Amino acid sequence: MKKAADHTKPKRYGMVIDLDKCTGCGACMVACFAENNIPFKKDESEKLLSITWMRVYKLSNKKKYPDTDICYLPRPCMHCEGHEGHSPCVSVCPATVTDYSTETGIVSQIYTRCFGCRYCMAACPYHARYFNWWDPVWPKGMEKMLSPDVSVRMRGVVEKCSFCYHRYQRAKDKAYVEGRTDVEEEEYQTACTQACPARAITFGDLNNPKHKVYELKQDPHAFRLLERLGTNPKVYYVSSREWVRKSGDNYLKHEEPGHIATKH
Amino acid sequence: MSALEEKTKAVSDGGGFPTLFFIIGLSLSLIVGWIIFPKLLYSKKQQPFDFNHVLHNEMVEDCQSCHFFREDGSFAGVPKLAQCVDCHMDIQGDTEDEAIFVNEYVIPGREVPWLVYSEQPDCVFFSHAAHVKAGGMDCKTCHGPIGQSTSLKPYEENRITGYSRDIWGYNIAGIKKNTWDRMKMDDCSECHVQMDVNQTSVQTEKGACFVCHK
Numbered sequence: 112m113k114k115a116a117d118h119t120k121p122k123r124y125g126m127v128i129d130l131d132k133c134t135g136c137g138a139c140m141v142a143c144f145a146e147n148n149i150p151f152k153k154d155e156s157e158k159l160l161s162i163t164w165m166r167v168y169k170l171s172n173k174k175k176y177p178d179t180d181i182c183y184l185p186r187p188c189m190h191c192e193g194h195e196g197h198s199p200c201v202s203v204c205p206a207t208v209t210d211y212s213t214e215t216g217i218v219s220q221i222y223t224r225c226f227g228c229r230y231c232m233a234a235c236p237y238h239a240r241y242f243n244w245w246d247p248v249w250p251k252g253m254e255k256m257l258s259p260d261v262s263v264r265m266r267g268v269v270e271k272c273s274f275c276y277h278r279y280q281r282a283k284d285k286a287y288v289e290g291r292t293d294v295e296e297e298e299y300q301t302a303c304t305q306a307c308p309a310r311a312i313t314f315g316d317l318n319n320p321k322h323k324v325y326e327l328k329q330d331p332h333a334f335r336l337l338e339r340l341g342t343n344p345k346v347y348y349v350s351s352r353e354w355v356r357k358s359g360d361n362y363l364k365h366e367e368p369g370h371i372a373t374k375h
Numbered sequence: 376m377s378a379l380e381e382k383t384k385a386v387s388d389g390g391g392f393p394t395l396f397f398i399i400g401l402s403l404s405l406i407v408g409w410i411i412f413p414k415l416l417y418s419k420k421q422q423p424f425d426f427n428h429v430l431h432n433e434m435v436e437d438c439q440s441c442h443f444f445r446e447d448g449s450f451a452g453v454p455k456l457a458q459c460v461d462c463h464m465d466i467q468g469d470t471e472d473e474a475i476f477v478n479e480y481v482i483p484g485r486e487v488p489w490l491v492y493s494e495q496p497d498c499v500f501f502s503h504a505a506h507v508k509a510g511g512m513d514c515k516t517c518h519g520p521i522g523q524s525t526s527l528k529p530y531e532e533n534r535i536t537g538y539s540r541d542i543w544g545y546n547i548a549g550i551k552k553n554t555w556d557r558m559k560m561d562d563c564s565e566c567h568v569q570m571d572v573n574q575t576s577v578q579t580e581k582g583a584c585f586v587c588h589k
Binding site for chain 2: 121195196197201204207209210211212213214215217219221222223224260261262263273276277280281282283284285286287288289290292
């Protein structure tokens, strides 16, 4: 048997979302539901109880016509790196359910370990985590349409976006069979990225200069949500509008966005 | 003998019975726990019909002739009917199992509902490609010398969990002599630690969970 270690360089998978391109259509949310066997309810109007790994928020500059402007902001899990992988949720989990991998930079969630204490939900500043208050109920016959690549969650556990990790596993399998050890950029893309009709979402390895995200994240208009908390998220947003960039964090009146935050 | 002495003797005599009952009780509970309960815990199921690996091995190159990788990297696992019918259009030989196979499955075009001994729980992601192609492992390391078997053993299903007994292992004390005796998470991680595979977890500084879970 060969030693399998060090066959891939450490990656930091992340996203760059262009908010100027996002039309708020919600295709990313739908794609995410279908891809990840996300349970839904008969009445999805109660947004506090619905589970949306990818959620599109509507921002407004709260100004009167003609200055009024809105912006849609898709929010997956930020897969925070924190300080050396100590993201807020990973630090508080008492059951090693959620974990940060230094190989991919993905924050994992193992549903079978979770006992539902919801510390991680309290720790997450992005509301990216959701609790299953009920067992999923699928419309008749739909359980046969579920993806076998993603395990279905039960009542009493927390779930969140995994950057479609199962797609990475599949891409790696294909690479191994073809005698490669590494996956190409186009081989591993999340469902939301591929579903976006406006191509607002770009996904890839933030460490790899050949990947599109590497350059996009260095855009002078790039910012991350609540950056000053030190969560070191791996989802970047880009907007040419200053009020949008400013709404990504809480600033004092005299502060300007991007001046205090340190770019990574 | 004084009255006091008699009393002491009676007490020490009486000590024999509780000890005896204790030993009987202990051995009974040990028998129940180690022999009867494990027997009750697993239901035995027979495969739809018997299969001879040795006989087939003589006709083909290696395991991967029937248990092959697909182009997309996934593993085919137990062969589908389409692979078997090339040779088994008509009854070969005169065994009863062959007659069952051809009459009940080949002619009506029904897939054989094989019971898979190594079927893992739903939360497990196992990559054959990573182990066989990238890791260069033999099938035998996990599956044992199944290629040298002339018949299929009964499939034992855990009545509580619904999983195959091959996952927990046949030794109820959990003693493992061969690498293929068990397929529990600890057995996977034991090898992963030894081989230093994806030991990239920040929490445990061992294997990251998303390597084998989904």
